[in-house]
Amino acid sequence: MAFAAFATAEALPQAPKRRSRIALFLLLPGILYLVLFFLTPLVSLVLTSLQAPSEFGDIGQYDYAFNWQNYVAVVEAYLPHILRSFGYALVATVLALLFSYPLAYFIGVKARRWPLLQSLMLVLVIAPFFISFLLRTLAWKQILSDESFIITSLKALSLMAPDGHFTGTPFAVIFGLTYNFIPFMTLPLYSTLERLDTRYLEAGSDLYANAFTVFRKITIPLSMPGIVAGTLLTFIPAAGDYINASRDFLGGPDTQMMGNVIEANFLVLQNYPAAAALSIILMAVILVFVGVYVKRSGTEDLL
Amino acid sequence: MEFPVTARPLPEDPMIRSLIASARRAQLNRRALLAGAGAGASALALAACSTGSGEARPSAAADKSSSDKTLNWANWAAYIDEDDAGNYPTLVAFTEETGISVNYEVAVDDNNTYYGKVKDQLALGQDIGADTVCLTDWMVSRWIRLGYTQELDHDNIPNLSNLTPSLREPDFDPGRAHSIPWQGGFAGIAWNKEAIPGGLESVSDLWDSSLKGRVGVLSEMRDTMGCIMLDNGVDISGDWGDEEYSASIEILREQVESGQVRNIKGNSYLEDLKSEDTLAAIVWSGDITVLNAEAGDKWEFAIPSAGGTLWNDNFLVPIGSPRKTNAETLINYYYEPEVAAEVAAWVNFITPVVGAKEAAIAIDPELAENQLIFPNEQTLSTAHIFRSLSGAEEQKYQAEFQSILLGA
Numbered sequence: 001m002a003f004a005a006f007a008t009a010e011a012l013p014q015a016p017k018r019r020s021r022i023a024l025f026l027l028l029p030g031i032l033y034l035v036l037f038f039l040t041p042l043v044s045l046v047l048t049s050l051q052a053p054s055e056f057g058d059i060g061q062y063d064y065a066f067n068w069q070n071y072v073a074v075v076e077a078y079l080p081h082i083l084r085s086f087g088y089a090l091v092a093t094v095l096a097l098l099f100s101y102p103l104a105y106f107i108g109v110k111a112r113r114w115p116l117l118q119s120l121m122l123v124l125v126i127a128p129f130f131i132s133f134l135l136r137t138l139a140w141k142q143i144l145s146d147e148s149f150i151i152t153s154l155k156a157l158s159l160m161a162p163d164g165h166f167t168g169t170p171f172a173v174i175f176g177l178t179y180n181f182i183p184f185m186t187l188p189l190y191s192t193l194e195r196l197d198t199r200y201l202e203a204g205s206d207l208y209a210n211a212f213t214v215f216r217k218i219t220i221p222l223s224m225p226g227i228v229a230g231t232l233l234t235f236i237p238a239a240g241d242y243i244n245a246s247r248d249f250l251g252g253p254d255t256q257m258m259g260n261v262i263e264a265n266f267l268v269l270q271n272y273p274a275a276a277a278l279s280i281i282l283m284a285v286i287l288v289f290v291g292v293y294v295k296r297s298g299t300e301d302l303l
Numbered sequence: 304m305e306f307p308v309t310a311r312p313l314p315e316d317p318m319i320r321s322l323i324a325s326a327r328r329a330q331l332n333r334r335a336l337l338a339g340a341g342a343g344a345s346a347l348a349l350a351a352c353s354t355g356s357g358e359a360r361p362s363a364a365a366d367k368s369s370s371d372k373t374l375n376w377a378n379w380a381a382y383i384d385e386d387d388a389g390n391y392p393t394l395v396a397f398t399e400e401t402g403i404s405v406n407y408e409v410a411v412d413d414n415n416t417y418y419g420k421v422k423d424q425l426a427l428g429q430d431i432g433a434d435t436v437c438l439t440d441w442m443v444s445r446w447i448r449l450g451y452t453q454e455l456d457h458d459n460i461p462n463l464s465n466l467t468p469s470l471r472e473p474d475f476d477p478g479r480a481h482s483i484p485w486q487g488g489f490a491g492i493a494w495n496k497e498a499i500p501g502g503l504e505s506v507s508d509l510w511d512s513s514l515k516g517r518v519g520v521l522s523e524m525r526d527t528m529g530c531i532m533l534d535n536g537v538d539i540s541g542d543w544g545d546e547e548y549s550a551s552i553e554i555l556r557e558q559v560e561s562g563q564v565r566n567i568k569g570n571s572y573l574e575d576l577k578s579e580d581t582l583a584a585i586v587w588s589g590d591i592t593v594l595n596a597e598a599g600d601k602w603e604f605a606i607p608s609a610g611g612t613l614w615n616d617n618f619l620v621p622i623g624s625p626r627k628t629n630a631e632t633l634i635n636y637y638y639e640p641e642v643a644a645e646v647a648a649w650v651n652f653i654t655p656v657v658g659a660k661e662a663a664i665a666i667d668p669e670l671a672e673n674q675l676i677f678p679n680e681q682t683l684s685t686a687h688i689f690r691s692l693s694g695a696e697e698q699k700y701q702a703e704f705q706s707i708l709l710g711a
Contacts, residue, residue, distance in 0.1 A: 057694075058445075058448060058449060059445065059698050060422070142574075142578055146578070146579055146580045165580070247522070247708070248571045252566055253564075253566070253707065253710040260709065264705050267413075267415045269701055270419075270698075271702075
């Protein structure tokens with residue numbers, strides 16, 4: 001959404017005047033699409049978030065109003081969940097970056113000499129997408145359950161307390177988020193590293209830079225577009241994710257994130273204004289995060 | 304709210320009526336809206352029809368059952384007899400007998416999500432694509448309260464005389480004018496026989512320190528809270544209030560926060576029992592029979608000493624369905640004891656049909672003795688129905704319960 005706003009703001013002034021009518025005409029389907037499927041739901045969401053309970057109304061009945069206190073109420077009630085969402089998403093994004101970078105570097109740079117290996121590894125990165133994300137998360141829940149081989153072995157090796165468990169803990173949720181979003185981090189990183197000109201690296205070492213300095217001063221800056229795209233593709237969905245943290249999957253009662261709170265308010269409590277207010281807060285915070293991040297990392301031209 | 308604007312009589316069609324009603328609401332609120340949100344007019348028009356404030360109750364659709372011999376039935380998974388080819392033998396026989404072809408859809412997997420899916424159409428009196436749905440007591444109570452169900456014509460359901468007497472006068476639908484039970488079940492406790500050879504007797508046994516972190520409870524408020532309240536000595540069918548509820552919810556809060564309760568789940572609690580993440584739990588009776596058949600005879604179910612909850616899922620006819628008589632014909636068919644016994648033998652829940660037990664003896668004598676499918680008076684006396692809640696109570700109690708499910 002932010003991307004669309006940036007694009008139109010910059011593209012319009014450059015368009016030649018004479019053709020603007022045709023251009024507008026050609027844009028029409030796109031504009032209609034955005035109005036119908038993005039703008040209207042958004043406005044409807046904002047209006048819902050300001051609703052007040054109907055007088056003498058039954059459960060789930062609300063009237064349009066300007067009840068901005070909804071926002072205060074949800075922040076008061078659900079601040080821990082809001083902080084937890086962004087905390088988990090941040091940790092998962094950093095972990096995904098740490099795991100993905102060496103992997104993407106190997107596929108994109110080291111494996112260039114063996115095209116077959118390169119494509120095989122890419123397929124392996126993408127392969128999990130062929131199985132539903134829900135099924136894979138459920139599978140992990142079984143693999144990491146109390147009586148599973150992994151957990152009983154960890155206990156036998158005294159690496160885990162005898163009455164400890166993994167599913168239903170914050171570690172399990174962050175594990176799930178990291179695991180599920182790694183491909184979203186790896187692919188953009190791969191696509192920038194694949195174009196990395198290794199002659200720069202040679203030039204760096206010719207100038208007596210050690211391997212670490214070459215990496216820090218050449219590889220990282222050149223792969224910045226991939227890092228930014230990967231972290232955005234991981235952080236944004238991870239902050240709003242409600243599957244991994246769900247009690248039915250890897251979470252427990254004390255790992256619930258914003259998505260779970262929105263779901264409970266919407267479906268069980270029928271408290272649509274609270275659910276809508278939380279959704280808007282989630283969107284707004286992500287938008288601010290992303291804006292600051294993109295500015296700081298100096299990659300505005302990406303958008 | 305009634306607005307004194309009408310000069311002309313409104314058109315007959317329920318959908319057009321409610322559209323006019325919502326358009327009027329939108330007009331009256333427009334000034335306030337523009338001041339507040341500065342929103343586009345197109346969005347307003349769309350938003351205006353997106354919520355049902357429900358002042359005007361929808362009216363029932365005209366019945367065209369005599370010319371239209373079809374029926375759409377929305378139900379839960381594994382809730383009707385099914386053969387290996389995926390056919391439903393009792394439904395096939397129904398079609399042969401009556402000429403009504405039934406489109407049976409497994410469309411309900413949770414009372415709340417199903418309600419969320421159809422509520423806007425119901426508020427407008429539209430056809431939701433199902434002519435009969437089976438939902439749980441408390442949800443049925445909400446539908447009846449909001450006027451989302453059609454009144455049933457008992458003349459078309461003569462077999463209703465086979466309904467178990469104790470289910471004839473529920474507080475949400477006296478005389479069964481709008482809803483008729485399909486299947487029922489108990490919520491009680493179950494445990495892993497290998498891990499807990501001594502077994503459990505009461506809900507408080509779940510709070511024993513030897514089970515720390517290995518206990519599960521249901522995310523269905525009425526079953527979990529019902530069992531805990533019964534354990535606390537509250538008559539859940541009787542006249543209890545905030546005080547009794549709060550005392551019991553504090554027990555649950557303490558057990559969840561201390562980590563005694565591992566997780567709070569809907570149907571997926573079965574996976575936790577299977578993987579042994581939980582060794583004991585508050586569960587639904589029929590599930591344990593199925594689980595034992597599927598994954599080795601490892602679990603045992605019991606109604607807690609202080610009593611368990613009894614719930615029913617009920618047929619109802621949504622307000623916008625034009626095939627009410629067909630639905631009534633179907634309900635009547637399933638109240639024949641032989642048909643009810645055939646279903647009960649497959650689904651393992653409690654049948655509400657008197658005479659089904661005798662019919663079941665012919666199919667499988669052992670089955671007819673199973674107290675969880677054909678409970679006798681003594682078993683039934685230990686199970687209690689959670690009383691109906693008003694809209695305000697429901698909102699309040701559910702919010703407290705959800706605050707435990709969502710943690711801090």
